[in-house]
Amino acid sequence: MKRKANVHIIATGGTIAGRAASAAATVGYKAGELTVGQLIASVPGLDKLANLSGEQLCNIDSKDMQEAIWLQLAERVEAAAERKDVDGIVITHGTDTLEETAFFLQLTVKTDKPIVLTGAMRPATAISADGPMNIWQSVQVAADKSATGRGVLVVMNGQINGAETVTKVNVNALEAFQSPGRGPMGVMIDEKICWNESGACTLPTHSGSVSVKNLTQLPKVRIIYGYVGGDDGLFVKAALRDEARGLVYAACGNGSVPEKLTGLLKETVASGVPVVIATRCGGGIVVLSEEMTEINGFIPAGPLNPQKAKILLQLALTKTSDVKEIQQLFASFL
Numbered sequence: 001m002k003r004k005a006n007v008h009i010i011a012t013g014g015t016i017a018g019r020a021a022s023a024a025a026t027v028g029y030k031a032g033e034l035t036v037g038q039l040i041a042s043v044p045g046l047d048k049l050a051n052l053s054g055e056q057l058c059n060i061d062s063k064d065m066q067e068a069i070w071l072q073l074a075e076r077v078e079a080a081a082e083r084k085d086v087d088g089i090v091i092t093h094g095t096d097t098l099e100e101t102a103f104f105l106q107l108t109v110k111t112d113k114p115i116v117l118t119g120a121m122r123p124a125t126a127i128s129a130d131g132p133m134n135i136w137q138s139v140q141v142a143a144d145k146s147a148t149g150r151g152v153l154v155v156m157n158g159q160i161n162g163a164e165t166v167t168k169v170n171v172n173a174l175e176a177f178q179s180p181g182r183g184p185m186g187v188m189i190d191e192k193i194c195w196n197e198s199g200a201c202t203l204p205t206h207s208g209s210v211s212v213k214n215l216t217q218l219p220k221v222r223i224i225y226g227y228v229g230g231d232d233g234l235f236v237k238a239a240l241r242d243e244a245r246g247l248v249y250a251a252c253g254n255g256s257v258p259e260k261l262t263g264l265l266k267e268t269v270a271s272g273v274p275v276v277i278a279t280r281c282g283g284g285i286v287v288l289s290e291e292m293t294e295i296n297g298f299i300p301a302g303p304l305n306p307q308k309a310k311i312l313l314q315l316a317l318t319k320t321s322d323v324k325e326i327q328q329l330f331a332s333f334l
C-alpha cells in the first residue's frame with residue numbers, strides 16, 4: 001500500500017479564509033478570518049489524502065501582503081521543506097498578490113519538494129465556496145511524488161500553473177488564474193493529476209537561486225505605469241527622490257518608452273539605478289532593440305509581468321547593480 005504523505009499547510013489569510021454576512025455574498029466579506037485549523041476542518045476527508053500539520057503565519061487580505069512577511073514565509077517554507085517528516089507544503093493565500101508570493105518563493109526557496117499555493121474567489125461562508133476543493137486538490141498535488149522538482153505551483157480550480165508564468169486574469173471568475181500564452185502545467189480530474197509533459201517538468205532553473213536568509217528587507221524597486229499622458233516623468237522623479245534602487249516601467253506594448261520619458265530613464269540608468277522595461281499587456285515577451293539595451297542600458301523583462309519583474313530586480317539588486325549582469329539574469333527567463 002502507498003505510504004500516506006505528510007503535508008504541512010501554512011495559512012496566510014485571503015478570501016479562502018474569508019467570512020461574509022450572507023451565504024450569497026461574494027464581495028463585501030472580510031478576508032483572513034478562519035484559522036488554519038478551521039480551513040483543514042472545512043474539507044471533508046482531507047486527512048485521508050495525507051497526514052496534515054498546519055501553522056498560521058498571518059491572517060490578512062493579500063492586498064496587505066508585505067515584503068517582511070515574504071522573508072518570514074521563505075524561512076518557514078524552507079524550514080518545513082528541510083524536515084524529513086514533510087513531503088510537501090501547501091500555502092493558503094489571498095489571490096490578489098498570490099502570483100507575487102509564488103514567484104518570490106520560487107526564486108528564494110531551495111527544495112525539490114512540492115510547494116503549492118492556493119486561494120479562493122469565494123469566501124468560506126459562500127454557497128459553493130471554491131476554497132475547500134482548492135485545498136483538497138492542493139494537498140493532493142503536494143502529496144504526490146509526480147509534483148517533485150517542478151518548482152512552486154499554483155493550484156486553483158482544477159488547474160496547476162507554474163509560479164513563473166501564472167497570473168490573476170479575472171477579478172470575479174473561479175478560473176481566475178492562467179498562464180497566458182503557455183497554458184497550465186497540469187489539470188486535475190478527481191484523483192488523477194494530468195501533467196502537460198510538454199510544459200516545465202524539471203525543476204525550473206531559477207528555483208532557490210537567491211538566498212534571502214540573512215535579509216531583513218528587500219531593495220526598494222518601484223513600478224511606473226505607462227499610459228497616454230503619463231510621459232512627464234512625475235512618478236519616475238518621485239521614485240528617485242524616494243531613493244528607489246531600481247525601476248520597472250510597465251510600458252504600453254512591446255516595451256515602448258515614450259520619447260519624452262526616454263531621456264529621464266537613460267539618466268536614471270546612468271546614475272546607477274537599473275531600469276527594467278516590462279509591458280502592461282498581460283501577455284507576450286518584451287524584446288528590446290539593441291539601442292534600448294546597449295546604448296540606453298534598459299533591461300527587457302522578457303516574459304515576466306511588471307510585478308514579477310520587480311521581484312526579480314529586487315533580488316538581483318541584493319547581489320549586483322551591474323546592468324549587463326541583470327540583463328543576463330532576465331534573459332535567462334526567455
Ligand SMILES: NC(=O)C[C@H](N)C(=O)O
Binds near residue numbers: 095
Ligand atoms: N480572492 C481573494 O483572495 C481576494 C482577496 N482580496 C485577497 O487577496 O486576500
